[in-house]
Every structure is written in structure tokens, then in C-alpha cells.
Amino acid sequence: MNHLIGGISSGGRALPEIDGQPFIVQRSQGAWLWGNDGKQYVDTAMGFGATMLGHAAPRVLAPVIQALQRGPMPSFAHDLETEAACSLVSHTGPLSQVIFLNTGSEAVHLACRTARTATGRSRIVRFAASYDGWFDEVAFGNAGSSEAQMPASATRPERDGMLLLRYNDFTDVDRLFHEYPDIAAVIIEPVLANAGCIEPMTGYLKHLSDKAHEQGALVILDEVLMGFRLHAGLTGHLLGVDADLATVGKAIGSGVPVAALLGKPEIMQLFEDKRIVRAGTYSGNPPACAAVVATLEQLRQHDYLPLLRSGNQLRSDIIRAFADEGLPLSSSGYGSVFTLWPSDKAPADYAQAAAIANARWSLDLHVALREQHVMTMPFAFGRIYLTFAHDEAAMQALLKGYKAAAGKLAATAT
Template sequence: MAHLVGGVSSAARVLPPLDGEELVVVRSEGPWIWDRAGRRHVDTALGFGGTVLGHAPPEVVEAASAALRAGPLPAFIHAGEETAAAAIATHCGPLSQVLFVSTGSEAVHLACRAARIATGKSRIAKMAAGFDGWLDDVAFGAAGAAEAAFPGNARPETDRVSLLRFNDVTDAERLFAEQGDIAAILVEPMLANAGCLVPDAGYLEALQRLARQHGALLIMDEVLMGFRLQAGPSSQLWGLDPDLVMLGKAIGSGIAVAAVAGRPEIMRAFADGRGTRAGTYSGNPVACAAVTSTMALLDRADYPTLLARGDALRENIVASFAGAGIEVSTSGYGDVFSLWPSATPPRDYAEAQRMLRPDWSQALHLALRREGVLVMPSGYGRLYLSFAHDAEAMEMLERGFARAAIAMRDAAAA
């Protein structure tokens, strides 16, 4: 791969070699991935959460293929765009206006622009260790960055962004007391890229209350969590009433598409010219066909069974490691969670940093690969399940983790 920078276009895809061999994917379908050696793996990365229906669901593939055959880029308005927008809006309550883009990073950027226009303020408050895309403004403070740890206990800031400590209401109150130029609070329902840190009871509601009190918007970044726990934004499960929601990943079943859904009075800025919105590929026919088809499938999907299946797997993993004399815990939800080499999972980023053991996480990744199970090698990685993870896939996951636990115990004792 002499011409591809670093051998890959997105750094998150890099995997360590196993017995000197690199894993290169040649095909994915349902819960499975095949490498170029022809070996099948049960997959828990699932396009980093982008395929809640499983890889290449036939109905979505056919819909996208038909749109491709009809012409993927007509430049002008096409019939499928409003249909796809309506399919999204139907699930978003008062957030009835939708704009499509191609990536989650673009959706976050567009939502921040909308918040600044709507409030006349310039600063975005985002979560330290949260991942809201790779564009300059919101890449600040991502997990692993020095500023995410609040060095010297001072609040890290740029000209346009201030960081907040996740699960710390007092810190949010302090920020609004310090600064009067906050356009919006930007938060995920769960800090996924920091190891699936879940919000304390009442935390997200407190953020919403603070935003309303100070004339700021609440922006929920659900690029990862949207349509993961139910057929709609996960923030609805907490009774939240955000002003803007970003969606991606699950809404396109592997096709590159993301969306911003917002209140009409906020989104109007992009119709009357106050806010720039453009993008050659935004809302293209292939993406819109994938969205419409995916929404129809998710409306019929059995979320309670999927979440219960995931919760059972989490319990099984903990029990398997306990049987091998190793304490582990999980954080997250039934179909998206992280594994920690500790008796209890972290509550916030400071605890996650202390518990992080990259060597342990990589060893687990390699032990599981030997068993035909594919997981992220990072300590902040997630395990995703899809509706395609059937009994065979779940049995393979349980068996793989049980054998990996024994292998890690034996390696530690050697």
C-alpha cells in the first residue's frame, strides 16, 4: 500500500498484525466479515456502529442499487430526497425539518452553525473526551487529547469552543456563570469514543435546563446513538427535548449519509440564506434510497430482543472472565458497550483514563481474532451488535470470549 497515506484513509481502521499477518477485509454480510485468506469472523465493529441491521442488508442494497442505476448524481432536486427526509422526521417529534449531508462530522458542523445563527452567540460548549467529528472546532478535546483531561484544572478553550466535564453538573453551571456567549451545549447521549461512558440519572436533563435558562440550544450528537436503542433518537428515551439532533451511521446501513433534524424556526436559517448549506453529494439519490429503506426496516425491528441479547452477552463475558480469575466489567447498553479490565466501569473520563490498559485491550483483540471474533483493539473501543447477529453468531461470541479469557489468564501466568 505504497500510495495510501499510512496504509489507510481513516486511522481507526488500523489493526495490529496477528502472527505477522495483516487482516484485510474482502467481504461483509450480516454479522460476518471475511478476510483475504477466506477466514470468516463474527464482527462487533459493524462499520463503527453504522450497520445496526447487519452488513449489506439485502433490501437496502437493492434500493441503493436501483437508485445507482437510475443515476446517482442528478445535481437538481430528485424525488427521493423529500421521501427520505419525511422518513427521518417521522421519528424525531418536533424536530421536523431535515438536511442531509454525507458524514457525521459535516452534520455536527452544520448544527453548530445553526445554533450560532439562532442565538447570535459564538461559543459551543462540548464534552471533554466526547467525539463529535474530526473538523477543527469540535475535534478539540477528543478522548486521548491532552486538553480532555483539564490539565492544571483550568478549563480548556479555543476561540469558539469550551470544554465541559461529562457527568459534572456543577462544572456546567460554572461555565455559564463564567461566560455569556454560549450558543449551545453539544453532547452525546453516551460518550461512546471514551469507552461508552453513560450519563448519570438526571444529568442530561440538567444540561437541557441550563441551556434553556441561559438562552442556549441543546444539540444532541446522535450520529452514533441514533436508532441504536429504539427507532428514533436515543435522547427521546430520557424525555429530552433537544433543539437539534445529528443522525448518521445507522440511518444508512453502510451507505455514506448523515442528517441534521431540527426545529423549524432554527432550520429556517438554511432556507432564507442566513446559513450556508451546500454539498455535491448531500442528499444524493443513493443515500436517500438507503435511508428510506433502512427506516422501513427499523420500524419493524425488535429492539427489546436485540438489547436483551446484548445484555445477556455482557453478563456472559463478565462470568467467563471471572471463571478464569480475571475481573472485568462493561459500560454502555445492550447493543453497544465497552469492556473494562476492572471490577466496575468508569463513571467519567478521569476514571476511564486511570482504568485504561492499551496492552490488555490489544491482547484481548488478538486472542479473540484467533477465535474468529473481531473487536476493536482500543481500550476505548466498542462492541456493537446488530439485528443480524443470530444464534450462531452469538454462540461464537460467547465461546470466543470464554476461550480468550483462558488464553489471557495463561499468558499472564507464563
Template structure:
């Protein structure tokens, strides 16, 4: 079928495979659910790739952005909502007390790297092999699934302004700084989410941070995915990292396009003084600012421990459902975002994920669950996200569906 929209969708990763010859088209979303164009309801675990932790179309956010639209979505000049959104955001990011809003996480990473380069006078950004830090050219090096991500060659994969680190390899951190004195910053994710929620080894991220500081490089926490998902703040701060800059997005806007860089005041002053160029017609617009402000009114009262506990209960239920039917599965990640693996233990590094990834089984699981009204990502490195709208009753329903799916797949 010929369409005017390339591939039928504007972001390739959002496409679902046809099922029984029919494409999946979303009609609407609310709470823990999405509805297709035939009005069938599904429990959703994609959640806009983690873009909301309070559930789809939360009424407070919808009300706030509707009011902002009616008041005028694009005045071009300063408006009072932007400062309030920044105040609420930075109240939860500790010493990273100043913010610049962008529209996407990719833009936020790009700006954070620009600040780091100007602050240090260096040019190279080091990122984790198989990590995802946006889709701009510089940082697409070594994304999960690429040849560079495996780091099998003798030479370290590099581009003009980007180089790679092997995740969870302590020695490789020391080697990187021994061979390159031009590292402006290292970008850290609390876990390799896009490579299947691979957790950091104990002490690894702290070792990266300490080594970077010893060599005069900055540390950027990329928390576009994980920020405000496990608690009211940055996941990296919760595990003892400090960081000089951080990028956030997704959960701070509950489905409205907004992201931000937060950082130490002395670094963010470089943008205020004009040493770092920043722009963007839509950055910090009234609709985005209203979404952030409304979202934080909800987040500050969100029972994160209960959300994480529900996620852990689901993970246990999934493992038990398959075990009862003679199939061993495991999971990796956190209670509100995790990956299912067909194996007896979760991967500890990217090389292990490549050995464990089972695209055929993951697709079969996706199709089986979809027929029962539960949506998961259809590829092996996909994540299951949960929101506060995934109540105990929803989790019970999900476990029951996994029981049915495990039984059918075993048969």
C-alpha cells in the same frame, strides 16, 4: 512497504494491527460477518464503527442503492427520493421535524453548530471533554486521549469558538455559564461512547439542558453514533431530553455515506431562507436517499428489545467467562454498544477511564479473539457493536469464543 495510500487506509481509526506479521484486509462483509483476503470468516463487532444496526449488506438496502445507481447517482437537481427519506427520518424524531442531509456526521455537526450560531447571535459551542463530535478543527478540542480532555489545568480548555464541559460534573455546568455569556449551544451525547461508553449520571444531561435554556443557549444532540441504535428514534428523546437540533448518521444509512441534521422548524427555516449557508455536491444524493428509505423499512419492524436483550446476555457471558478463569472484567454501555473493562466496576467519568484503561490487555484480548474468528476493536476505549444480524446463535458462538479466550489469557 511503500504504498500510495497514506498509512494504508484513509481513516486512521479503522486500521487493525498486524497479527503474526500479517495485515488485516477485508474482502467482503455480510450480516454479522466479515471475511479477510484469505476468505476466513469473522464475527464482526465493529460494524463500520456502528454504521449499521441491521447487519452488513442488508439485501433491501443493497437492492435499493443498486437501483438508484442504475437510475443515475448524481443528477445535481432535486429528486423525489430525498423528500421521502426526510419524511421517514423525521417521523421518528418527534418535534425535530425538518431535516437537511449531509454526507458525514462531522458535516452534520458543523452545520448544526452553524445554525445555532446564527439563531442565537453567539459564537461559542460547548462540548463534552472526551466526547467525539467529528473531526473538524473546531470540535476536535478535548477528544479522548488528548491532554485537554482531562481538564486538569485551572483554566477551562478553549479554542476560538469551542469550549469544554467536564462530563457528569453538575457544578461545572453552572460554572461554564457563569463565566461565559457567549454560549450558542451545548452539544450532548447520550453517553461518552468514544471514551469507552461512559453513561451519563442520573439527571446530568437534563441539568445541562435546563441550564443551557435558562441562559439562552440551544441544545444539540449528537446522535450520529447512538441514534436508532437503542430504539426507533433518538436515544436522547428516550431519556427525556428535548433538544433543538440533532445530528444523525451511521444507522440511518446502513453503511452508505449519509448523515443529517434534524431540528425545530423555526431553526431549520434559517437554512431555507438563506441565513445559514448550506451546500454539498453529494448531500442527499439519490443513492444516500435510497439507503435511508430502505433502512427505515427495516428499522420500523426491528425488534429493538430483543436486540438489546441479546447484547445484555453477551455482556453477562463475557463477565462470567473471565470470572471462571480468575479475571474480573466489567462492561459499560447499552445492549447494542458497550466497552469491556478490566476491573470490578465500570467508569463513571473520563478521569476513571484513564485509570482503568489497559491498552496491553485490550490488545491481547483483540489478538486472542481474532485468532478464534471474532473481531473487536484493539484499543482500550473501543466499543463492541451488535446488529439485528447478531442472532441468538451468533451470540452463543461469541460467548463460546470468549470462554476460550478467557481460558487462554489466564494460562
């Protein structure tokens, strides 16, 4: 009897069996995984974006181990917590106050609580098909749900004070604030990553954040996935968003579980005044804070531009390889995180993404790549994550694998 439900604790991390055999990771290092089948794979899931430095980065592991040895859970304040906060806010501009948490879902939950207290309003807005965590309230309207479709003529979906907004739709922004004058906050996932790395249209995010502020609503940047992925800071800041609060996680800890809520001082003062409840036994624990300090120190030293250029070149090379086999392919996203689509043109919004997404194609591609020792997400809307650990050998292995997979898919299609 398998006592672990589904063989894994998070359903989104499950991989399909091949020839009746499950895939179990034995070890991960840099850009590579070693499986229970004795084979080595170049990885593109990378902890679902939980590292920019590669698996088991030595210069992160060493201080984390030291923190564990000194005591992983001292209950009370410790120096690493303050050091980690100082390190983090050196990258986040006016968002200069920090509360550490354990998961991105917790951080978003606390951000919503903060916005409601700060404004005295109850409604929160999020993008249809975005992903802001798995708690009930923000799981409403995730990609793949009927609510996420949001046809223009339909009534705006709402549940438990959560409203949905169509991503990249300027008109829908204006209509939203005309319909609802009592919005507490808008959650902005700057790139619709979990719906296939759909990029924001020029000026869209600034239009939304400006409109929210005009109407007295706060702006929450959900940077759990995109934070520190395009530069050593928040993606929303690159794209013109004036945020009041932000949630971060994943890349700030290099695979060690950690998240944080960031905010402007005048809003975070609500915590100092004890007007907002916060708790969490493990929040800001020493190993997590040691990981933040070590990770950010290294990300400050890295040049993102070569990684982004290399990733964009890989995207182009993969598309060309499929074209050589007579197969349509396009991509959306950026050099360090992108999605491939079985179409000549990448989607510009979720409606287009849902129409293009093909679960069977995504699974077939995953299986073909696993045969070439390349590990990918096996589902539609999956992403390819590239990190500073993806050196020339890893990139060549990826391209070789995709070329072979394209040939197999073409042969199967005929």
C-alpha cells in the same frame, strides 16, 4: 511502494498485523466478515456502528442499486430526497426539518454554524472526551488528549470558541453557565461512546439541556453514533433532552454514507431565509436517500427489546467467563453497544475511564479473539456493536471466542 497512506484512509480503522500479515476484508454479510486469510469472523465493529441491520442488508442494497441505475448524481432535486426526509422525521419528534449531508462531521459543523447564526453568539460547548467529528474545532478535547482530563481545579479548556465540559458533573454545568453567559450551543453526545460507552447519570442530560435553555443557548444532540441504536429514534429523547438541533448518521443508512442535520422549524427557517450558507455536491444523493428510506422502514418493524436483552446477557456471560479465569472484567453501555474494562467496576466518568483504560490489554484481547475468529476494535475505549443480524449462531460464536480468549489471557498473566 504503498501509495495508500498507512494502507487505509481513516487511521481509526487500522488493525494491527499478526505475524507480519495485514488483515484485509474480502467480503462482509450480516454479522460476519471474510478476510484475506480465508477465514470467517463474527464482527463486533460493524462499520463502527454504521448499521443496525448487519452488513450488506439485502433489503437496503436492492433499492440503493436501483437508485444507482437511475442515476447516482442528478444535480437537482429528486423524489427520494423528500421521501427520505419524511421517513426520518417520523422518528424525531419536534425536530421536523432536515438537511442531508455526507458525514457526521459535516452535520456537526453545520449544526454549530446554525447555532451561532440563531443566537448571535460564538462559543460552543462540548463534552471533554466526547467525539463530535474530526474537523479541527470539534476535535479539541477528544478522548486521549491532555485537555480531556479537565481536573476540577484547572482553568476550563477553550480553543477557537470551543469550550469543554466534564460529562456527568452537575456542578460543572452550573459553573460553566456562570462563567460564560455568551454560549451559543451545547453539543450533547448522550452516551460518551468514544470514551468507552460511559452512560449518563440519572437526570444529568435533562439538567444540562434545561440549564442551556435558561441561559439562551441551543441544545445540539450529536446522535451520529447513538441515534437509532436503542430504539427507532434518538437516544437523547429517551433520556429527557429537549433538543433544538440534532445530527444523525451511521445507522440511518445501513453502511451507505449519509448523515443529516435535524432541527425545529423556527431554527431551520434560517436556511429558508438564506441566512446560513449550506452546500455539498453529494448531499442528499439518490443512493444515500434510498438507503435511508429502506433502513428506516425495516427499523420500524424491528423490536429492539430482544436485541438489548440478548446483548446484556452476552455482557454478563463474558464477565462471568473472565471471573472463572480469575480475571476482573466489567462493562459500560447498553445491550446493542458496550465497552469491556479490565476492572471490577466500570467507569462513571472520563477520569475513571482514563485510569482504567489499558491499551496493552485491549490489544492482547483483540489478538486472542482474532485467533478465535472474532473481530473487535483493538484499542482502549473500543466498543462492541451488536445488530439485528447477530442471531443465535453469531452470539454463541462470540461467547465461545471470549471464553477462549479469557483462558489465554489468564495463562499469559501467570
